[in-house]
Amino acid sequence: MLSASSLRISKDEFESQREMEGLGMDVGDHFAEFSEGNLLESFIDFDAFFVGDGDVLPELEMDPEILAEFSAGETMNSSLASLDNQNISDKATNKEEYENKVCSDSGSGSGSGISDSNSGGGGDGEEILKQASNNSKAKKSKASQGKRKVKKVDWTPELHRRFVQAVEQLGVDKAVPSKILEIMGIACLTRHNIASHLQKYRSHRKHLVAREAEAARWRSERRERYGDGGGGKRKVISPWLAPTLGYPQMAPPPIHHFRPLHVWGHPPMDHSFIPIWPNLPHPPSPPPPWPPATTTPPPHLHPSFWHHPKDPNALTPATGTHCFPQPLTATRFGSPPIPAGIPPHAMFKVDSGVSLSTGRPPLDFHPSKESIDAAIEDVLSKPWLPLPLGLKAPALDCVLSELQRQGIPKIPPSSA
Amino acid sequence: MDDHCSSPASYIRLVHRLIEECLLFNMSKEECMEALSKHANIKPIITSTVWKELEKENREFFEAYKRSRAERASETETRQRIHNVVSESNSSPDRV
Numbered sequence: 260m261l262s263a264s265s266l267r268i269s270k271d272e273f274e275s276q277r278e279m280e281g282l283g284m285d286v287g288d289h290f291a292e293f294s295e296g297n298l299l300e301s302f303i304d305f306d307a308f309f310v311g312d313g314d315v316l317p318e319l320e321m322d323p324e325i326l327a328e329f330s331a332g333e334t335m336n337s338s339l340a341s342l343d344n345q346n347i348s349d350k351a352t353n354k355e356e357y358e359n360k361v362c363s364d365s366g367s368g369s370g371s372g373i374s375d376s377n378s379g380g381g382g383d384g385e386e387i388l389k390q391a392s393n394n395s396k397a398k399k400s401k402a403s404q405g406k407r408k409v410k411k412v413d414w415t416p417e418l419h420r421r422f423v424q425a426v427e428q429l430g431v432d433k434a435v436p437s438k439i440l441e442i443m444g445i446a447c448l449t450r451h452n453i454a455s456h457l458q459k460y461r462s463h464r465k466h467l468v469a470r471e472a473e474a475a476r477w478r479s480e481r482r483e484r485y486g487d488g489g490g491g492k493r494k495v496i497s498p499w500l501a502p503t504l505g506y507p508q509m510a511p512p513p514i515h516h517f518r519p520l521h522v523w524g525h526p527p528m529d530h531s532f533i534p535i536w537p538n539l540p541h542p543p544s545p546p547p548p549w550p551p552a553t554t555t556p557p558p559h560l561h562p563s564f565w566h567h568p569k570d571p572n573a574l575t576p577a578t579g580t581h582c583f584p585q586p587l588t589a590t591r592f593g594s595p596p597i598p599a600g601i602p603p604h605a606m607f608k609v610d611s612g613v614s615l616s617t618g619r620p621p622l623d624f625h626p627s628k629e630s631i632d633a634a635i636e637d638v639l640s641k642p643w644l645p646l647p648l649g650l651k652a653p654a655l656d657c658v659l660s661e662l663q664r665q666g667i668p669k670i671p672p673s674s675a
Numbered sequence: 676m677d678d679h680c681s682s683p684a685s686y687i688r689l690v691h692r693l694i695e696e697c698l699l700f701n702m703s704k705e706e707c708m709e710a711l712s713k714h715a716n717i718k719p720i721i722t723s724t725v726w727k728e729l730e731k732e733n734r735e736f737f738e739a740y741k742r743s744r745a746e747r748a749s750e751t752e753t754r755q756r757i758h759n760v761v762s763e764s765n766s767s768p769d770r771v
Contacts, residue, residue, distance in 0.1 A: 634696045635714040642685070648695040650736060653728030658687050661724050671686045 412452040418445070422456060431461070690717055690725045701744060 414422070425442035426434040436453040443453075638644065693715060697707035704726050708719035730737040 631697070631700060631702075631710050632714050634700070635693055635710065638689070638692050638696055639715055642689060644692070646692055646695055647699055648736075650691070650695060650698075650729055651732040652688065652691055653725070653732045655684050655687060657731075658725060658728050659683060661728065662721060665720050665724060667718070667720060669683065671683070 412448060412456070414456060419456075421445070422453070422460070426457070426460065431464070687725060690721060691729065693717070694722065694726055694729060698740065701747070703744065 412418075421443050422439065425439045428442060429435070429438055434457060436450045436457060439453050439457065440448055440450055690711070693711050694707055697710060702710065704723065707726065708722040711717040711722045712719050
């Protein structure tokens, strides 16, 4: 009995399994079909675009936007006028016009007309571009030569990128439109198109360079004011960002250049300290190299990575990461590398995100007496420790004269 | 605990460092004077003088420091007020 039923069960299972498998296979097949079909369809669609179907798609709007991004507004009108001709996805019925504009379209159509291709990735666009140009080249006949009007080029990001590539290859100053044309190798761009584009590009670059120079000046000024070293590598605005279409704005907001201090028991969060201590084996990134196991008291006092410069115990585990030579400590007193002007509100913002491992609550408005006491004692007992905040020390004579005025002739006072 | 350093310079440096520690604790100048006097035997007048000098040298820092302290104060106050309101409403649940 048992065996019979088990047989049946197993048979059922088997059948159901087979069914499932069959289903799976079917589904798989379908999927395969679909995927293939999709691919093919996508290709077919593009081909259809090129062939032209007679429908005017409402993608006219995209082109002026893209144009406006890059070029001045005055070209928009003319571009709008010629958009009919340009836009492949227009599926222009007029084959002549299409053939005429087909090369510029190959840049634009795949780029702007078909938004997917843009988002789909440059690779796709590239492919289709080539495909289109192939098609267009095949189809391009005397029509293009017949029409003499100056073609309005649609500078898509893809096209522009190639332009920039060519310019950079040649060297911005040496970039001659004819050579650029050669390098770009897009058959239907005329020298005139390239020349005007080049002009715009150059002026834009000048503008950007000027802005960058201003930013650099501002930055160095700030650095001067607050001591060198802290201003190390803040946001480095690369001029090479410039050549992208749209020329992104790169205004240097002042506050962003100041990173929060890391004194709150947390490892420094940025890499601006690297230029200060280039002998650091690795940047002071998150993993706290400070041995929590260190016996020497409050790591919370000097959570910065000037941790225990002279403490042999602490140094050993930390040696791999922060080896601070003695002279470094000595110089610390002289010139705190941390710009004293760091707005502590940035610092305090860090606080709220920071969870102190050690027990000094920075957000506590009424710090515990014990922790204060401990901190103070620690400072007193270890006079070699560096300044936690690195504030600019006042001039000695100023302080002394001020103290004398207050009635304290000499310090340390003989009677505490 | 040796706060009788040999030179005035190192003494002042010490006070400077102590003040910075207090700043880390978000203390006010008065609180700092008190703490240093109590824990490190530093005369409040000295603390105050060094503090003032530090302030002169690091004006922006101290301005921001004051601002953030004020913010914190108002924030705490607000939080307290909210807390009060909440506890009040909790205590009288019939008033929906």
